[in-house]
Amino acid sequence: MLQTKIGGIHPNLDLGVGLPLAHFLEIILNPPKAYTPYNLLDALEPEAVGCVEVEYISTHTGKVLKIHTQVKATKQVLEIVCFNHTPYHLKIFTQKSYFVYGKLSLSPYNNALQMLNPKIIDKPNTIALRFDKDCKKLPAFLRQDQYKTYLDFCLATLTPQNLEKLVSLGVPLQVVQHISEIFHPSIDFALAHNAHKGFCLPHLQALKYIEALAYMCALSSKTFDFPAKFSQHANTRALAEFVNNLPFALTNDQQRAIESIKHDMQGLRATKRLVMGDVGCGKTMVILASVALCAPYKSLLMAPTSILAKQIYTEALKYLPQSIKPLLLLGGANGKQKETFSEADFIVGTTALLYAPLDTSKVALVISDEQHRFGTKQRHALQTLATQAGGSKPHYLQFSATPIPRTLAMMEAKFIATSFLKDKPYTKDIQTRIVDKPQFNALLTHIKAEIGEGKQVAVIYPLVEESESMDYLSLKEGTPYWQKRFENVFVVSGKDNDKEDIMEGFAKGGQLLLATTLIEVGISLPKLSTIVIVGPERLGLATLHQLRGRVARLGGKGYCYLFTHQPTNPRLHNFSQTLDGFEIANLDLKYRRSGDLLEGTQQSGDAFNFLDLSQDSSLIEEVSALFSPTA
Structure with a gap:
């Protein structure tokens, strides 16, 4: 379990608002897309937008409906003009007095002050919030039946009191206050939003903070804690034989990665580690060292292409200790391969591994190379391939030669054990x-x-x-x-x-x-x-x-x-x-842009609506600090 200094952060955590934290944050991350401030105008000038209270004087009906009124506060004449009018317009605009909202202008015919197609307002000095229509599809709204409109549901959920509960998780009070302003705006806030054509910097930063928090919460939900299938096993003798027989020295990064994997295997839990190596940093040697540590239990490796699988198999034949027998499995398991599988210690293949009728009871380590080349379902199928009925799992290593941005690595490293290979064996x-x-x-x-x-x-x-x-x-x-x-x-x-x-x-x-x-x-x-x-x-x-x-x-x-x-x-x-x-x-x-980083379904595009991974590293670091392993 990952915790903050104050309490646990997890998507299913309920802050006492009747919703899981993940849903609460999702509502915040769908703020109003427009604000209409019905502010009372102090001065009546052309181009001004707002509300005025008027008293009815007379009506001129025709193709265009014209209502002559007098502004109650200033006694100025205001002409209300309605195009495409109906009997409804005639009824509402001939009341004794009422508030109208719209844009003031001067009539081109008599230079009189006018308002074209105004709107009747019941409560001046209020603000109308408009949300994207897709908000009605949010899981939290669909699961409730108390509120008929999304607006009512949102404002009842994101009350200032409920939002303040985020402070208990370590979210800065200033961030919470800015979020509260977004959903409970003042007239000045709404006017500033419209003038800026979007959220001003402090409020945008607050949304970025919440988006980073939501993303890291989602990552934490994908981290599972399972007992290792073969716990506290690391064959250090086979590892030493492998390393000593290499015709070259391992880089410092390779040694650190191997040491981390050895430490993982010596524990009780099934590890899930991502080994991120730049091009030419020697991932294959770390793979083979992991296989040596796993012996005499079996290791499986899935590669995205036959060429790469053959290449790793060839390297295994060349460098692994003779006591560890590799097997190449391509295009399904034939009779001979099924027979030799029981004798093999390291099985290398493509996605054919997922469909071959293999006995995986002795598999203690599962590896995917170039893991980003596989779909989410394929990676999951590989990970569960050797899982025992009781829930114990093999160790799982993901290797990739496609580095991810440092800011993303900063977030993911909190939840997935990560090793980086940057040193190159050859200059x-x-x-x-x-x-x-x-x-x-x-x-x-x-x-x-x-x-x-x-x-x-x-x-x-x-x-x-x-x-x-x-x-x-x-x-x-x-x-x-x-x-x-x-x-x-x-x-x-x-x-x-x-x-x-x-x-x-x-x-x-x-x-x-x-x-x-x-x-x-x-x-x-x-x-x-x-x-x-x-x-x-x-x-x-x-x-x-x-x-x-x-x-x-x-x-x-x-x-x-x-x-x-x-x-x-x-x-x-x-x-x-x-x-x-x-x-x-x-x-x-x-x-x-960043693509769909959590599910891996997109390689580019906008995974975040507010957060910019290339610019917001300091903010991401601040949010990342909320998540620290329990002592």
Whole structure:
């Protein structure tokens, strides 16, 4: 359980308002979209908007209804004009006295003060609040039957007294006061909102605070506490054998991540840890160290592609102690694989793992690599694959080479055990250059020189087939050009059934690879020194970073060329200035917004209505401080 210094924060916590905290915060995060202040006007001037009390004088009916009145306070004549009038208008505007609301203007005919199509107001100096119609679909409103309108329900729920109860959770009183003003506004507040065309900074900051709080509460609800299937087990002897036999030293970040995983396994609870590694930071070695710690119990790993699964399997054969036997499972389990499964200690596969009739009773560790490539349902299915009937679970490790923004990491690390890999085993010197048609000949010369030195080059196209809306050649259109000028040209796209064989053939003896973005994820091409990305402005920065990470995998000099017809694109220029994946994630956040971060259903767009992860790090840190582990 995660707690604040004062009390527990959890979505189902009831503050004594008759609603779970999650629903209470959700109502706050759907504030009024418009305010209409029915303020009494002190001075009657053209363009002024507000209420005046009038006394009826006379009526002129015709195509346009004109009511002559006298303003009670100033004795000025005010002409009320109604277009498309009905008998109802004639009835209400001929009362002895009443309040009208509208905009004052001067008649073009007689220069008299007038108000066009005004509204009768029962209570002046009040404010009408208007909410988005979708508010009626909020779960909290649908589950009650006491209030017929959302407005009544909202104001009865978010009373100043109820809102003040947030202070007991550690929410600053000033934040609560600003939220209270949003739902119980003064005339001055409503006028300022309309003049500003939105919430002023203090009130916007208060909404951001609540949104960050709501998001972190939702994260906490996704954190489960289950007993480990095989608790207090960490095979330190197998780990030492694995590490000692490596032909290279592990980085400090790798060692810290492995130590954290070892500590997790030595506990009683099933751990759920996210290992976030920048491109080329050696995630595979941490994966294999985790498998060694788990032995002699079994480990399962699900990779998003057959190519990546084969690559991890190959690394396992090369580096794991001989006592730990790997098995590759692709496309379903045949009879032979079922037979050898009982003997295998580390089973590597694709989503075929989810459907293979495997005995998982001895599985103590489940791993997903490039976890963001799987849907929410697939990740959940993998996690529950080896869960025992009594509720005990295997340890679950998620690996990703797509860094997330630091602000998001700050929030998620409070609820999901997180390790970061930033140190690189090999020193890379990758130059990123933006080129257009005038620089193409120089690019061609560079490609020939690299191939002449025995290195490999990849050219990435945005589309496979020709497109009328695309200002670049497709993979199919560009292939003949390269095949005329180079030998050993390999062409592959996601549509090819034999793409794994093509990629393996290129890795062994190819010079030039023409492909789509399928090589983005985890492909190891040690001889690849140069990558050319066509139409890079069409791709997210995280994808560009993944593609760039394919070059110079074993260190040394590498080149990334961004071939674009937008050579002054600031987004591409910012990308070319840094190799830091976490900085790239912040840039991607700035340009593409945050997406659906909690469920993972969107990769871009507006996950937050008020919060800006690229700008609000200090506020997020303040909210994050509310959540601290129980001592």
